[in-house]
Amino acid sequence: xxxxxxxxxxxxxxTLSEKRYHHTACVAAQAKHLAEIYGCDLMKAQVAGWLxxxxxxxxxxxxxxxxxxYGIILDMVQRSQPKTWHGMAACGxxxxxxxxxxxxxxxxxxxxxxxxxxxxxxDEVVYLADLTSADRDYPDVAHMRQLAETSIKPAMKYAMxxxxxxxxxxxxxxxxxxxxxxxxYTQF
Ligand SMILES: [Fe+2]
Ligand SMILES: [Fe+2]
Numbered sequence: 001x002x003x004x005x006x007x008x009x010x011x012x013x014x015t016l017s018e019k020r021y022h023h024t025a026c027v028a029a030q031a032k033h034l035a036e037i038y039g040c041d042l043m044k045a046q047v048a049g050w051l052x053x054x055x056x057x058x059x060x061x062x063x064x065x066x067x068x069x070y071g072i073i074l075d076m077v078q079r080s081q082p083k084t085w086h087g088m089a090a091c092g093x094x095x096x097x098x099x100x101x102x103x104x105x106x107x108x109x110x111x112x113x114x115x116x117x118x119x120x121x122x123d124e125v126v127y128l129a130d131l132t133s134a135d136r137d138y139p140d141v142a143h144m145r146q147l148a149e150t151s152i153k154p155a156m157k158y159a160m161x162x163x164x165x166x167x168x169x170x171x172x173x174x175x176x177x178x179x180x181x182x183x184x185y186t187q188f
Contacts, residue, residue, distance in 0.1 A: 001102065003043055008050040011098075017058055024053055026133035027126075034125040034132075034158055042124065047100070048108040048126045055089040066092030077173035084175065087113045115160060117180025124152050131159055153188035160185045 005028075012024045028049030028137060035045035057064055063085045067074070070092035090109045094100045108126040111119065115127055128148040132141065147155040160182045167174050174182075 001043075003100070005043075005046055005050065008047060012050055012054065020053060020056060021134050023133065024050060026135045027052060027129050030133040031121060031126050032169070034129055034152075036106070037122055037149060038125060040125050041104070044102065044122055045125055046104075048105050048112075048122070049129055051090055051094050051098075051100075051105075052112045052126060052130060053086060053090070055093050056086040058086070058089065060085070063089035064089070066096075068092070069096060073178060073185050077114035077175045080173055081175070082164070084113045088109065107143065111177065114140045114175050114177040115163075115181035116157070116177040117184050119156065119181065119184075121152070124156055128152065128155055128159065155188045156160050156181075157185035160173060 009028075013021050016024060028046050031045040031049035032042055034040075035042050037178045046171050055066060058066075058169060060082050061168070063082070070088065072088045072091070074085075074088075078088075087110050088169040091106050095106060100106075104120065104122050104132070107123045109133060111123050112126050116123070124138060128144075132145040144155070144158065145160055160178070161179065164174060164182050167178070
């Protein structure tokens with residue numbers, strides 16, 4: 001299926017702040033780059049990249065409405081972490097507002113913040129694109145980028161190790177999806 005990336009770019013520009021629009025454009029480009037390396041669908045990777053944070057600047061109530069409409073029921077940990085809602089909310093927004101029903105795109109968007117225990121290649125590409133886009137500048141981003149471009153499973157393992165350590169350090173709960181993702185990637 002063909003998607004109009006120009007229209008998605010326009011939507012992101014109209015919906016998001018300048019900073020988040022820039023991040024989104026960088027993630028879409030990096031998702032295409034990683035999809036090329038790992039043989040994923042380039043169009044789906046870019047669509048997911050353009051839309052992954054489309055609900056991030058919405059109010060919490062509106063985010064809850066979209067994720068509920070999509071059929072997601074938050075567990076106790078997810079309920080306590082509103083920052084993780086925007087990926088799930090975007091599934092509702094993308095499906096019902098934009099009419100995009102592709103299951104691969106919706107999954108990649110849904111799990112871009114928490115990951116999950118059975119990530120598909122496109123999910124991994126979008127997750128890592130979000131962490132390694134050109135606008136990112138955390139201390140070991142160069143290492144993360146290099147890992148993402150060379151070995152995707154170890155890159156996910158490294159990312160999950162960091163994500164869970166960070167949650168523990170801040171005494172935050174760990175959602176079932178993140179917990180299962182961490183356990184899955186320890187084998188690589
Ligand atoms: Fe996000
Ligand atoms: Fe993002």
